[in-house]
Amino acid sequence: MAEALTAHAAGARCRRCGICCRKGGPGLHLEDRALVETGRIPLEQLYTIRAGETVYDNVQEKLHRTSRDIIKIKSRPDRSECVWMNPAGNGCDHYDDRPLECRVLDCRDTHEIEAVYARKRLVRENLVGEIQGLWNLIRDHQDRCDPRQVELRIRAVDRSLPSSPKSNRNDPSGLHSRSDSSFGDSESMAELNLILQYDLHLREVLTEDGRVHPDRLEFLLGRPLYKILRPSGIDIRLKNGRLFWMTTSRKGEEPPC
Ligand code: SF4
Numbered sequence: 634m635a636e637a638l639t640a641h642a643a644g645a646r647c648r649r650c651g652i653c654c655r656k657g658g659p660g661l662h663l664e665d666r667a668l669v670e671t672g673r674i675p676l677e678q679l680y681t682i683r684a685g686e687t688v689y690d691n692v693q694e695k696l697h698r699t700s701r702d703i704i705k706i707k708s709r710p711d712r713s714e715c716v717w718m719n720p721a722g723n724g725c726d727h728y729d730d731r732p733l734e735c736r737v738l739d740c741r742d743t744h745e746i747e748a749v750y751a752r753k754r755l756v757r758e759n760l761v762g763e764i765q766g767l768w769n770l771i772r773d774h775q776d777r778c779d780p781r782q783v784e785l786r787i788r789a790v791d792r793s794l795p796s797s798p799k800s801n802r803n804d805p806s807g808l809h810s811r812s813d814s815s816f817g818d819s820e821s822m823a824e825l826n827l828i829l830q831y832d833l834h835l836r837e838v839l840t841e842d843g844r845v846h847p848d849r850l851e852f853l854l855g856r857p858l859y860k861i862l863r864p865s866g867i868d869i870r871l872k873n874g875r876l877f878w879m880t881t882s883r884k885g886e887e888p889p890c
Pocket residue numbers: 653654657658659706715716717718719724725726727728731732735
C-alpha cells in the first residue's frame with residue numbers, strides 16, 4: 634500500500650484549481666509525523682479535533698462524532714481555506730512539505746484519498762506523549778472537557794436542542810428556525826459553566842509568562858470548548874472574557890455560576 638501511495642504521489646498532476654484547499658486543511662497521518670517532528674510542519678499551524686467532537690467528514694459528506702484525535706492544518710481565520718493556500722488562490726505555499734492527504738488527493742480519481750483518509754491518523758500522543766507533565770495535563774483536560782459530556786449537560790439544560798447533530802451543512806446549528814424551548818436542570822447548568830470556564834482558564838494559565846505559545850494551544854488542547862459545540866446545535870460565544878448563550882430563547886444570557 635505504501636509503495637502504491639508513493640508512486641501515485643509522485644505521478645499525480647494537480648491542475649491547481651484550489652477547490653480541495655478551500656475546503657480546509659488536511660488531516661495528518663502517521664506518515665506525516667516526521668514533517669512535524671522536524672519542524673517542517675510547525676505546531677503553531679496545527680489544531681486538534683478532539684475525541685467526542687462532531688465533525689464534517691469530507692469523504693463521506695456527513696457529520697459524525699470522532700472517537701479519537703484528528704490533527705489538521707489550520708484554516709485562515711473565519712474562513713475555510715487552508716492556511717497554506719497561496720493568497721492568489723491557485724497553489725500551495727508549502728508544496729514540498731505538504732501532508733500525505735494532499736500528496737495522494739487527485740480530485741479526478743478519489744480512490745487513493747478514500748483509502749488513506751481514516752487510517753493511521755496522527756494523534757497528540759504520538760507527538761507529545763513522552764513529555765510526561767504536558768501529556769498528563771492534556772489527558773486531564775480531555776477528561777474534564779470531554780465534548781460528549783459537555784453536550785449531555787447542555788441538552789439537560791436546553792431541552793429544545795436537537796437530540797442528534799443536524800446533517801444540514803448549510804445550517805448545522807439548527808438554531809435559526811427554532812422557537813420552542815424549555816429550560817431546566819440548574820445543576821447541569823452550573824456544572825457546564827464550570828467546565829467552560831475551566832477550559833478558558835487553563836488556556837490563559839498556560840500562555841502566561843510565555844510558557845506555551847498561544848498559537849500552539851489549539852494543537853495541545855483543541856479549540857476552545859465554547860467554539861466546538863455549534864455543529865451539535867449549541868451556540869455560546871465569548872465577549873470581553875464572558876460567555877453568552879446565543880440560542881433563541883437564552884440569547885444574551887450568561888450561564889449562571
Ligand atoms: S497543505 Fe497545500 S495542498 Fe494541502 S490543503 Fe493546504 S494549501 Fe492545499
